Each structure stands twice: as C-alpha cells, then as structure tokens.
Amino acid sequence: MTITNEQVVEALRTVNDPDLHKDLVSLRMIKDVVVDGSNVAFSVELTTPACPLKAKIEGDCRRAVSAIPGVGEISINMTSNVRATDRRGIEQAPLPGVRNIVAVASGKGGVGKSTVSANLACALAQTGARVGLMDADIYGPSIPIIMGVEDAEVGIDQIKQQIIPVERYGVKIVSMGFLQHATAAVIWRGPMVSKAVQQFLRDVQWGEIDYLIVDLPPGTGDAQLTLAQAIPLTGAVIVMTPQDVAASVAVKAIAMFRRLDVPILGIVENMSYFQCPTCNTRHDIFSHGGGHDAADALNVPFLGEIPLDAQIRAEADEGTPTVVISPDSPQALAFRDVAEGVAQQVSIAVRKAPIPLAMA
C-alpha cells in the first residue's frame, strides 16, 4: 500500500501548536512533504529556533504520522523561520530587516535589566537566531561593559551613512554609550531621548535580525514613555526583583506599556533567590514567588526567575555574560529558560498583532 502526500497532510492536521492553538497545517508550518513508497519525510518550520516545545511538537508529529496504515520510516526535519511583527513583510517594517523588537524594561534602576538583556540576547543567538542588542539606556549604558565591547570602535558605512554594529557572541550591538563618551549620567528630556534613539536606531545597519533586544532606561517617566512610543515594539519584558512586588514599581511599568498598547511578553524575577556558591543550595531571602504572583494578578506571563548570584555579577563585570562563559551552569539554564519563554511569547504576540505597526 502506498501512502499519499494528502494522507500525511491530513494526519498532521491533527497536531496543534500548543502556543498558537491551531494545527500545524493551517499555520503553514509543514513544508516539503516527500513520500517514497511507505517512507515519509517532511519539515516542521517553527516560529522560533528557541522553541521550548520543539521536542513535544516533533513527537506529536511522529505519533500522528505513525497512525497512517502501512507507514514505514518517518524522518522529520525541525527548522525555524521567525516571523515579523509587521505583517506587510520585513522590507516594509519600520526598521527594514528587523523582524521583532523586544523592550526590556523595569520600574526602577539596579534590578538587573542590562544583565538580563545581555544574557537574553546571547541565549537567543546561541539557538541560531539572528539577534541585535540596542542599549537605549542613556542614563547608564552598561551593555558595552557586560558584552565586553567597551573599547570597540563602531564602524561607519560612508556610502550609506550608517553605523555598523559591533558584533560579539553572535550579537550585533549598538549603544548610546558609543556616542556619548561621558560616563556620567546625562540629563535628557523625554522628547530628546526619543529623537536621538529613533534616529540612532534607523541609522544602524542591522541587516537581517530576528530579535532586536532593547535595553530601555529604567523607570516610567517622560523619557521612557516617549521612547516606548518611538520604537515599534513587538512587546516588553519587565524585570523586577522580589522587593519590587511590595513597592509595585513593576506594576507602574506594566501600566505604561498597556496604555501604549504594547503587549507585555512577561515578567522576569531577578535576584530572586540566593544560590549559595559553597553548598549550592537555594535560599529564599525574600518571600519567594512574588514575581509569579504579580504576573498572575496582572494577567501576564511569568518568564522565570534568576538567582542572586556572585558569579552572574562577576561574569557581567568581565564582559562575558553567564550564558556564554558558563553555559552549563544552573544560572545559565535559568537565563535560557527566560529566553525560550520570551521567544515563545514573541511568536504569540506576532500572531495576535492586528495591524501593521508604523513608526511614530
């Protein structure tokens, strides 16, 4: 008995993407179906290479196709293609070539926003995604230090009059810190910040980017508001520490994005618990679960928790983010979980994005 392509497609119609709640065929994720006698081969094109459900989806597909009577060998090629927030296509996107822009924000400074941004960018790049990292924190541009590119010279494409990002750990990096050589905090008003960053963003030769991570200035003031408006964001990741739960600073940040109709991709709780370097046990210094409860109460996804850990700090200070220099550590695993969650939420947000975003 020979099997037909239609049989394979029909079988795969019974497999749903758990996040997008639709079958893989309708989602156009099934490609290159080849039937050779009783043997079947096809590709599954996921919406992100960082998909945490890759193994589950592959298993579900294999099971579905196995149910076809007389089927022989099944070979599945798992691939990915990150789709753009702007449905018109990446050429028409506000930043041509940039598929999705993710802001990392916090209600206040010092919560580890830059540390999370850098590790998130590197973790996504490690999955094979094309990643950019924009340091828009004009008050404390620390990305060049964390990514170890402090002394890097940004290149200029003289013909196109564009900035060429510095590349490190597979991530294309630009920082407001590259422009303003002063280390002291600069007093910028909201509209000034927004104009400068917008101009800066447009003048960068990003090339093809799946995820552009933007480290926003902390807080919810005028500067943050105008900036969040100026960048066509796919969504925002809110970084908070356990203490912020009581102070409700994270709530303010979420409210700001909601006012701007920017989807909240989720909350990351940083310095969540103390990972003792000598005994390797976990100590909950602050009441544990605050970020999770806050996410539930605010009806936003919880993306995970990162321990308070001297190694994370030291590695960031040395310009070698934890996921790069200690990829097998539990700390790196925590960052990777967050990165997968962010990629997952971006895929969901892209699917929900109704109208093409336009740059204000």
Ligand SMILES: Nc1ncnc2c1ncn2[C@@H]1O[C@H](COP(=O)(O)OP(=O)(O)O)[C@@H](O)[C@H]1O
């Ligand atoms: N999980 C963590 N464990 C230990 N130290 C951390 C952690 N996250 C951040 N830090 C440290 O806390 C300080 C502030 O972090 P940073 O990422 O610069 O915060 P922000 O960008 O929110 O101001 C830095 O010295 C950083 O190394």
Ligand SMILES: [Mg+2]
């Ligand atoms: Mg910072």
